[in-house]
Every structure is written in structure tokens, then in C-alpha cells.
Amino acid sequence: MRVVSLVPSLTEAIARSAPGALVGATDWCTHPAGLDVPRIGGTKNPKVDRIIALAPDLVIANEEENRAPDLEALRAAGLEVLVTEVREVPQAFRELARVVEACGAVRPRWLDEAEQAWSALPAREPRVRAVVPIWRRPWMVLGRDTFAGDVLSRLGVDHLYTAHEDRYPKVPLEELRAAAPDLVVLPDEPYRFTPDDGPEAFPGLPCALVSGRHLTWYGPSLAEAPRALGEALRAALR
Numbered sequence: 577m578r579v580v581s582l583v584p585s586l587t588e589a590i591a592r593s594a595p596g597a598l599v600g601a602t603d604w605c606t607h608p609a610g611l612d613v614p615r616i617g618g619t620k621n622p623k624v625d626r627i628i629a630l631a632p633d634l635v636i637a638n639e640e641e642n643r644a645p646d647l648e649a650l651r652a653a654g655l656e657v658l659v660t661e662v663r664e665v666p667q668a669f670r671e672l673a674r675v676v677e678a679c680g681a682v683r684p685r686w687l688d689e690a691e692q693a694w695s696a697l698p699a700r701e702p703r704v705r706a707v708v709p710i711w712r713r714p715w716m717v718l719g720r721d722t723f724a725g726d727v728l729s730r731l732g733v734d735h736l737y738t739a740h741e742d743r744y745p746k747v748p749l750e751e752l753r754a755a756a757p758d759l760v761v762l763p764d765e766p767y768r769f770t771p772d773d774g775p776e777a778f779p780g781l782p783c784a785l786v787s788g789r790h791l792t793w794y795g796p797s798l799a800e801a802p803r804a805l806g807e808a809l810r811a812a813l814r
Contacts, residue, residue, distance in 0.1 A: 577597045577634060577680045578630070579598055579599065579600075579636060579679050580632040580634075580636070581636045582622055582638070582641070582646075583602075583619065583637060583641050583642070584601075584619070586672075586794075586795060587611070588607040588796055588797070589672055589675060589676065590636065590675065590676075592608065592796050593679065593686075594680060597679050597681070598613050599613060599614065599630050600627060600632065601614075602616060602619050603617060604618060604619055614626070616630075620643060621646075622642070624653075627655070628650070628653045633656065634655075634658060635647075635650055635655055635657045635658070636660070636675055636679075637657055637658065637660070638659065638660045638661070640661075660674070660675065664723065665726055665798075668723065668794035669691050669798075673687065689799040690796070690798035693798070693799050693800070693801075693802050694730065694802060697730060700730075700732025700733075703734055704733045704734070704809070704813065705736055705758045706728070706733050706736065706757050706759040706760065707735060707736055707737070707752050708725070708735045708761040709752070709760070709762060709769070710724075710744060710763065712777070715747055715749050716744050717744070717745060717752065718735050718737060718743075718744065719737045719740035720738055720741070723792065724792045725738055727801065728761065728791075728805075730802075731809060732809075733761065733809065736755050736757055752778075753778060758782070758813075759781070759782050759784060759813060760774075760775070760781050760782070760783045760784070761783075761784050761791075762774040762775065762783055762785050762786070763786050763787070763791045764786070764787060764788045765788030765789070770785070782812045782813055783812060784808050784811070784812035784813075786805055786808045787804060790804045
């Protein structure tokens with residue numbers, strides 16, 4: 577199989593499960609470290625001509641991360657495109673199994689380990705109310721129907737905009753502060769929040785700086801995500 581991946585987390589999954597299958601990946605595909613394949617641009621602006629020239633048997637995409645016109649152009653060129661949809665953790669496992677199978681690989685051990693890690697989670701009480709910014713200038717937060725929101729919910733964190741009509745609403749900072757959450761969760765992607773860039777906007781509120789890869793990626797990182805995220809959340813609430 578010759579596979580081009582347009583999704584960083586799925587690039588990592590394919591590289592771990594079907595070594596040698598990848599012939600192209602986006603500029604944002606950072607895992608596994610040292611991945612040596614041709615780069616085809618970003619997730620939102622892939623170089624369609626470059627992908628076509630690689631003559632892949634399969635292009636792996638995601639309905640949220642990639643733009644429909646790009647995928648339509650690839651199909652029009654005769655390429656097969658597999659589009660994933662991931663809004664919750666169990667769905668991620670199903671889609672990962674589908675991707676691995678489509679790439680001609682057997683079910684990998686890391687996928688079984690990831691499922692076990694999430695199935696073994698204890699009940700989380702009391703639950704914590706949080707806001708989860710993903711961008712600033714302007715401030716944007718997790719809203720309804722997101723994979724990251726489901727991840728946090730399974731770890732005992734209910735974000736305050738889960739019923740918002742938008743999936744990633746823009747919310748003024750004053751409103752975020754006035755919501756008086758128990759916790760502010762600040763991932764390092766897509767916006768790179770750091771100890772010096774983010775927490776200062778929420779004086780008096782505990783802030784958990786977390787790995788965006790553990791919070792938003794669906795791939796091998798899911799096996800370690802419950803432990804890594806749990807430690808960061810507990811440390812912020814001490």
C-alpha cells in the first residue's frame with residue numbers, strides 16, 4: 577500500500593501500524609519523531625498536485641481537519657479517499673481500526689492498550705466545571721460535540737460550553753472569567769498556551785497546562801492520555 581495521510585494523529589497511527597506504507601504526510605505531522613516522508617502542505621491547504629504525483633493507493637483524511645474541496649479534487653483525480661469522523665473516544669477506536677485495516681495492517685497492540693486504558697478509568701467524583709480555551713486573539717473555547725470534550729468528560733471534567741450551538745465558539749474573556757469555572761484547561765495546541773501565555777488571563781483560577789496531543793489526537797497517544805491528562809488536571813486542582 578501507498579498511503580498519504582492528511583491528519584497528524586492518523587499519520588502516527590499508520591506509521592506505527594503499517595511501517596513503510598506512508599508515502600506522504602502534512603507539514604504538521606510531527607509523530608513519530610524522525611518521520612522521513614515527502615511533505616504535502618498543511619491540513620487545511622494541502623498541495624493537491626503533489627499528492628496526485630505521489631500516486632497513493634489511499635488518502636486518509638478527517639471531516640473536521642480537512643476541507644471538502646481538497647478531498648473532492650483528489651477524488652476527481654481518481655484517488656481513493658477515506659474520511660474519518662471522530663467526536664468521542666469509542667468512535668476514535670472504531671475509526672482507528674478502520675484506518676489500520678484499510679492500510680493493509682493487522683490490528684496493532686497499541687490500539688488494544690489504548691482501549692484498555694480508557695475502559696479501566698474509575699468513576700470521577702466530584703466532577704469539575706471547566707472552560708477550555710483553544711485559541712486567543714480572539715478567545716475560542718471547546719463547544720458542543722468535540723472529541724476533546726468527550727476526553728475531558730471521561731476524566732471527570734465538564735466544560736461549560738458543551739451545549740453551545742457552535743463547536744468552537746468565540747467567547748469574550750470577561751465572559752469566561754464571569755462563568756467562574758473550577759478549572760481552566762489550557763492545551764499547547766492548536767494555540768500554544770504556556771505558563772507565561774494563558775494563565776495570567778485567569779487570575780485566581782487554577783489552570784491546567786496539558787498536552788494537546790493527549791487531549792485532541794486519536795492515535796497511539798490515546799494509550800497514555802488518561803494518565804498524562806489526569807496527572808495534569810489533579811496537579812492544577814491541588
